[in-house]
Amino acid sequence: MVAMREMTEPKDLFDPRHYTRVRRPFHSAETLPPWCYTSERWYEREKETIFKKYWNCLGHESRVPEPGSYFTQTFCDVPLIVVRGQDKVVRAFVNSCTHRGSIMMEGEGSCNHIKCPYHAWAFSLEGELVGTPMFEESEHFRKADHGLAQIRAEVWNGLIFINFDPSAQAMTDYLGDLTDRVAPWKAGEMVCVARREFPVKSNWKFYAENWSDGYHVPFVHQTTLNKKRVSKRDFHDPSVHIGNYLMHYTYFSGSRGTPEGQKKFPELDLPKELKIGTFFPYVHANAMVGFAIDLVSCTEIIPEGPGACRLFTSTMVPKATAELPEFQETLELYLKYSDIVRDEDVIAAERQQRGAESAYAKPGCFTPQDKLVHDYDLWILDRVIGNSGP
Ligand code: FES
Ligand SMILES: [Fe+2]
Incomplete structure (x- = not known):
């Protein structure tokens, strides 16, 4: 039995001394304290130090298929419009x-x-002010000074990413070796065949x-x-995997997209050594990507406060797969199965949230099999608190 002690959010929430135990080697490290998942102040700081500094995925570029296509979305309290210009470039404003x-x-x-x-x-679709009815340009007013505020946007492997930080690295630099690692999948040439939304009552x-x-x-x-059967997992090694992502590779034979015995999509044209499981990079800050033997999927997490987030999952396959006669039927099998699996994960995350909201919740610990969560938490800590130590 362990004595109960209240773990209320400290006044000096960002004092590094509260987090020294998280920084121990993983076998003796503690998890992030429960308030990191429930605190408004912590969440606000994450918005500034993570979501407004790092690249965030907003889904597949087919959300804006043609010049003039647009969608609107609020991300971290900022209302955005993402639009494809006449030059086919995707921009965010x-x-x-x-005006007012x-x-x-x-x-x-x-x-x-x-x-x-x-x-x-x-x-204009490029954000320039072009029309001001009943109001002319003058020495006091030039349209050129009143264009829309632009947020950086890039398309990487068919996925739209935005970044609020004007001085952030370009995606290819930001991702280090990841672009080359996933090049064999040719995800940028794939078509997005489904986009699904899932609200989650847990911290992102x-x-x-x-x-x-x-x-x-x-x-x-x-x-x-x-x-x-999973035969093994490779975990991220920062000396090998260079870039703003955290990966694991899960080894199993065949596809995990539908239950055993059910129809599958054809395998992708990949080298043999990439057909022994699925490559799972988590692209900071919000994109969980899966490079499988028969498809690519990306789930973006949209934070909606300390106790809620929303997932959007895009499923991508080669055009030739999408054109197969029984494609739609097979896709339904994949989506049905992934909905069940996702619900299982959502329930787990929501249970953790309910546990963390108790005043008596205390920091937990790690095992060798969830060691990567420790690496993930250190990444968060380095952004929110800084990595200088107490
Ligand atoms: S607020 Fe006046 S034109 Fe938009
Ligand atoms: Fe899971």
């Missing part, structure tokens, strides 16, 4: 008019201009940590994923 701040576009669709409903100012990190946790699979996925 703050969805707030430079109105939201300009809602939902998604196609447009020739980004137009504000309040006084009908119009912006509980779901993200679960991605790096091989320990839960025999228990949480007892009747699903665990039916397929």
Whole structure:
């Protein structure tokens, strides 16, 4: 029996001394304290030090298929509009008019201009102010000074990423060797055949940590994923894997996309050594990508406060696969199975959240099989607190 002590959020929340035990070698390390998953102040700091500094995935570029296609989305309290320009480049802007701040576009669709409903100012798809009805340019006012605030956006392997930090590294530098590692999948040439949304009543990190946790699979996925024998897992090695990602490779034979005996998509044209399991990079800050033998999938986590997040999963296959006669039927099997598996993970994350919300919850520990979660938590800690130590 261990004596109970209340673990309320300390006033000096960002004092590094509260986190020294997380920094021990993993076998004696503690997990992040429970308040890191429940505290408004911690969450606000994550927004500034993680989500507004690192690249964030907003799904597949087919969300904006043609010049003029757009979607709107609020990310970390910033209303955004993502639009494909006449030059086919995907751009992101703050969805707030430079006249007097109105939201300009809602939902998604196609447009020739980004137009504000309040006084009908119009912006080009590239964000320049081009129309100000009943108001002329003058020595006091030049349209060129009133373009939309632009957020950096890049498409990597067909996925849209945004970054609020104007001085952030370009995606290819940011990802180090990852672009080369996943090049054989040719994900940028694939088509997105499904995008699914899942609300989760847990802190975003509980779901993200679960991605790096091989320990839960025999228990949480007892009747699903665990039916397929995993022979081993390779874990991220920072001396080998260079870039802002955290990977594991799970070894098993065949595809895990549908239960044994059910129809599968054809295998991708990959070298033999990449057909022995699935490569799972977690791209900081919010993208969990799976490079499998028959598809590529990406789940982006959208944080929605300390106790909630939302997942969006995109499924990508080669165009030739999507054109097969029984494709739709097979896809339904894949989606049905992945929904079951995801629900199992969501329930696990929501249980952790309920546990962490107790005043008596205390930091936990790690095992060799969830060691990667420790690496993940250190990454978080280095961003939120800094890595200088107490
Ligand atoms: S606030 Fe947009 S045109 Fe006036
Ligand atoms: Fe899982």
